[in-house]
Amino acid sequence: MVETSRAATATSIDTPPSATGTSESADSKPVVQLSELRKNYGSTIAVDGVDLEIQRGEIYGLIGPDGAGKSSLMKAVAGVLTYDSGTLDVFGVRVDSERSAETIKDRIGLMPQGLGLNLYADLSIEENVDFFGQIRLIPKDVLQERKNRLLGMTRLDKFRARPMKNLSGGMKQKLGLVCCLIHHPQLVILDEPTTGVDPVSRRDFWSILAQLLREEQITALVSTAYMDEATRFHHAALLFDGKVLARGEPDEIAALVPGRIVQAKAEPQAEAFALLKETFPQSEAVGPWLRVFVDDADNEQATTAVTTRLENFQPQEIHVAEPDLEDVFIALLRRRGLTDDDHPASLGRNADSVNDGDGLAIEANDLVRSFGSFKAVDGVSFQVKPGEIFGLLGANGAGKTTVIKMLTGLLPPTAGTGRVAGADMRRAGQAIKERIGYMSQAFSLYQDLTVVENIRLYAGIYGLSRRMTRERTDWIIDMAGLAGRENELSGSLPMGLRQRLAIGCALVHRPQVLFLDEPTSGVDPIGRRRLWDIIFDLSRNEGVAVLVTTHYMSESEHCDHIAMMYAGRVFADASPSELKASLREASGQLLEVTTDNPLTALDVLESGGFVGVSLFGKRIHLLAPDPIQAEQQVREALGKKGVGVLSVSEQPLTMEDVFVNRVLALEKIDEGKQ
Structure with missing residues (x-):
């Protein structure tokens, strides 16, 4: 059965009729609708009865590991791969033959998985863009205008003459996106566009996609193996072994598995970790911390369960938090018996341990x-x-x-x-x-x-x-x-x-x-x-x-x-903690802003001079030296534009925040020297 309940939820997302320039009835009609879609490769089932609905103007994410069925599903939607059973409608067209697929391809942009796989290595940046524009039969004046805009947006305009084979991974992906968008498609299909790309290029890529969503009202179907990218999607589906494990808004998916994450320090760490793993299979050692998922527990219950188990290790600095989407994904697999948690956590010491710890390695x-x-x-x-x-x-x-x-x-x-x-x-x-x-x-x-x-x-x-x-x-x-x-x-x-x-x-x-x-x-x-x-x-x-x-x-x-x-x-x-403390001292605390109109809010905050502004699904992140003052400024700036602020909260800094902000600062220094 096609997922009608999810479609109802999607109407609450910031995709008003005025944003797309189409009628309300056109906006409410799904761009993509799948029902019981199946695709086999011989005896291997790649897509196993998938139902999905993608609304106009949203970024829909397919999240899962290699072999989950993401690429096969996306190629079917793009009209370049046949499927075995079920139904598939794109722009209201039933895609069930080569002829029907041809009627929608001019409205779709497809970027396949792999760095630069839709590009030509010996052609320059400009030559690649011109080639794609020509095969799409774009008039020269329109092609020139659109090329200049997209190359400027992706900051590739300074490298027009550079051959594709000499580009970094991030630059290849941005060029691939430009070539995918040159004919102004209504639906872009991006298969793991950030895999193998460094964090700065990843964040840059998402910023460009958010800008296109805001300015050109495109719809995007994006796959990823990075669970932390799920927060950037309006809606998502978790795929595993060809099936949908869960679907909905990221917050809705996270709520499917009740529980808490407990972080604590205990010594000796290896022994404490092995003990925790016996009771809590979803445990991991993260630097000096022991990070434990406790099923079906509130803050107090989760803390008590972990501290009781570690009472002989005198646990210190205990923190409790909501699980992230990766925790939820693993918990869903674990509850279905699809993990290898029965494998021992510790491999045990070898009798003739190889390193006595003296000197430097x-x-x-x-x-x-x-x-x-x-x-x-x-x-x-x-x-x-x-x-x-x-x-x-x-x-x-x-x-x-x-x-x-x-x-x-x-x-x-x-x-x-x-x-x-x-x-x-x-x-x-x-x-x-x-x-x-x-x-x-x-x-x-x-x-x-x-x-x-x-x-x-x-x-x-x-x-x-x-x-x-x-x-x-x-x-x-x-x-x-x-x-x-x-x-x-x-x-x-x-x-x-x-x-x-x-x-x-x-x-x-x-x-x-x-x-x-x-x-x-x-x-x-x-x-x-x-x-x-x-x-x-x-x-x-x-x-x-x-x-x-x-x-x-x-x-x-x-x-x-x-x-x-x-x-x-x-x-x-x-150390990671020292690096995050340094960023906090230099640039401030990370604030998360939730609004009723995130795309407009993003534009307002970017133009308002706030630092580190980026879109994460329906939320916006920014850095604030003075969080209280910044919250007031955010509310005032958005209020003047009629944007409602639902919440402003402080969030812990991540290593990605550290890396991206430090590298961007170095890039600005280099640009100033040129």
Whole structure:
């Protein structure tokens, strides 16, 4: 049955008839309507009886891991993929044949998944836009006007002559969006547009989309694997294994699973975490904190349940909060028996623990790497202690991977020195390789080898004996939760299991230092949390130093220490709590504003000079040095424009807030020098 109750809820969203320039009856008619839609690929069911309704002028989100069915569903809506059963109406047209699909394609813009996959690598920015304009038969004068506007909005106008293949990931996605919008579509379909994109480009992308929604009254269907992006959607559907787990406004979805998040500190942390995991399967260690989801509990009940369990550990600094959408998503899966929570939280100590904690595990001193006249890394210094989880964060092209390649001996430095696991990186290349594990972003496993064959291959590369190979194989199978799948091809494994196996292969020789280059990219929330359980166990119980890069800013909270990079330099080096405290002191508290007209409010606050203004679904975030004064100013500014303020509340700063604000400040400095 088509979801009529959800449509009723959608009418309360800020999409008035005046905003779209169409009649009230046209506004109330769904742009997209699916009923019992199914799509199979042979014996694999990709979309399994999905019902959805998308209203005019809204951003509708499809949220779920790889293989959830998002791409298949979106391609069907775009008219480029047939489906097996059910009904699909787009703009009131029943899309059930190639002929009917052709009647709607000129009103749709499709951006496929993958950085720049709808672009041409050897064409420049301007040539790509012109090409898409020409195949859409846009008159030259209209194309020129629209091209100038969109390139200016995306800040790509200064790089018109740059070939697409030389663009950063964020620039490729913005160019892809421009080409998708050049013919002024009424519906844009964006398949994971921010995957693999750094946080600054992600926020920039969402700002552009919000501006287009405000100015051009488009409707957007957007998929994402980032749960934190759900707050930017007016309505969303959580997908898993081809089915809809939940749908509605983000707040409505969050309310489906009653419970509370309790955060506490307790020592020894690893033992306290293992104990909590026995009672509360949805627990995780996040930096110095233990974060626990307590089902069906209010604040007092949740606090009592956790503190009672930890009474022998004397828990400190206890905080209670509402669960976020990722917590809800995992809880929904857990209640349906779709998680692997039965796997032990702790892997246990190995008898011959590899690191005694003396000295430094990694030491980088003024590292420089030049490629011709370009300095990819410019004087980078930091230190990592044994048993520490160290995050190296930065936008695309900041130099993170180059730093890792120098430290692992894969790339010689132009200048500077470094030591890894006690060995000089310049002179002891083989010694370093024997003491480190490296899981690269692009390549880790042989897809056409089985699980066991991959492990044995890596064991052979590192010269392990037969006895040690058997012991390490058993350990990896247990650690990665691969029992019963030993003879499956690694390429056939789900992404989360594949990444666990890759970490296991990097650890087969028991290294003292582990380098992980974006290990959770493309992994679903369950898999990401399981990977971080493994990383936590390695650091706390085995003393392994872990250097990790990630684009998920929420994951940086797991790090004990963080170095942030920009243009080849480290501009911040501290713990997550210290970095957030620094931003709070410099720029103020994060305020969340809820209004009855968020798009108009966004325009008013942006033009009013408020700092860090961005749209999150129906809410607006901004930074305020004086929250009380800022609230008064917000209410006055919006009141003058007839916008009703429903609430203004303080929210905790996130690592994404820290990263984005610091990088944007550095970009402004660079622009001032030009």
